[in-house]
Amino acid sequence: MTIRAVVWGENIHEQTNKVVAEIYPEGMHNTIAKALNADAGIEATTATLQEPEHGLSEARLKDTDVLLWWGHKDHGAVKDEIVERVARRVWEGMGLIVLHSGHFSKIFKRLMGTPCALKWREAGERERLWVINPRHPIAAGLGEHFELENEEMYGEQFSVPEPLETVFISWFQGGEVFRSGMTWRRGAGNIFYFRPGHETYPTYHNDTVQKVLINSVKWAHNPLGTQASIHDAPNVPVEKALEPIVERGPKLHQAGEAGYR
Numbered sequence: 001m002t003i004r005a006v007v008w009g010e011n012i013h014e015q016t017n018k019v020v021a022e023i024y025p026e027g028m029h030n031t032i033a034k035a036l037n038a039d040a041g042i043e044a045t046t047a048t049l050q051e052p053e054h055g056l057s058e059a060r061l062k063d064t065d066v067l068l069w070w071g072h073k074d075h076g077a078v079k080d081e082i083v084e085r086v087a088r089r090v091w092e093g094m095g096l097i098v099l100h101s102g103h104f105s106k107i108f109k110r111l112m113g114t115p116c117a118l119k120w121r122e123a124g125e126r127e128r129l130w131v132i133n134p135r136h137p138i139a140a141g142l143g144e145h146f147e148l149e150n151e152e153m154y155g156e157q158f159s160v161p162e163p164l165e166t167v168f169i170s171w172f173q174g175g176e177v178f179r180s181g182m183t184w185r186r187g188a189g190n191i192f193y194f195r196p197g198h199e200t201y202p203t204y205h206n207d208t209v210q211k212v213l214i215n216s217v218k219w220a221h222n223p224l225g226t227q228a229s230i231h232d233a234p235n236v237p238v239e240k241a242l243e244p245i246v247e248r249g250p251k252l253h254q255a256g257e258a259g260y261r
Helices: 018-023 028-037 058-062 080-092 100-104 106-112 207-220
Strands: 003-009 042-048 066-070 095-099 119-131 145-155 165-172 177-186 189-194
Touching: 003 028, 003 207, 028 042, 028 066, 028 207, 042 207, 058 080, 066 100, 066 207, 080 095, 080 106, 080 177, 080 189, 095 100, 095 106, 095 207, 100 106, 100 189, 106 177, 145 165, 145 177, 189 207
Parallel strands: 003 042, 003 066, 066 095, 095 189
Antiparallel strands: 119 145, 119 165, 165 177, 177 189
16 A cells, blocks of 8 residues: 655745755755655655645545644744644544654644743754664664764753653754654554754755655554544434433433534
8 A cells, every 4th residue: 555645844944045945956845755755655745835725625635644744934824724624634544744843833732732842952963863762663774873963953841742652862962862753643643753854954865864754654654544433422322322221310412412512
């Protein structure tokens, strides 16, 4: 089964910053999609902030198995209705991979329910990512650690919920550490946050980073497909109870009536 991935990019700095444009002349989103498409099991396309509905129409999301999200400069420009649309698909089973500064994206904060804040410093420091969960599928084929010569520092505390699993922990030249690869599950959807990816450094051209992205798409994919029933809240009639019961006491709802939402 081919995994249908969509790489969502804010696509602002590539248009306005000379350094970023030189590193990613086709945009970060296209660089990531190209790396994913190198794997025969993944079919990756792109969407950007500037497109109608930010490129994430109901029909597009319905046909998406895994969504990758990179944003930074203008999280606020993402329409709330699109955020809710994406959250709904994650609950139904679509995988979500949030990259670098996407920690402050509306969709990540919506699904985490926390501020998702952290320390940061833009000084081109060396980042050493330690693989602390070597048997995790996202870490498949990696060594004990890998390094990025220049990256933006993110430091703890990172105000996110306790993860399901921690795959990577980063160390930076300035001494800070950061939980740089974490997973969660929301409804039927798998979520992975991966820290590296500051736009003024060629991080997404790195072979190891690309391997992590490919691994994470395969991990986030839910082969069972959409679980639309996760939104249902059925009123179960007395006659369909598993054990015989007699209805008694006053009622707020009539038989078959939907509950309040």
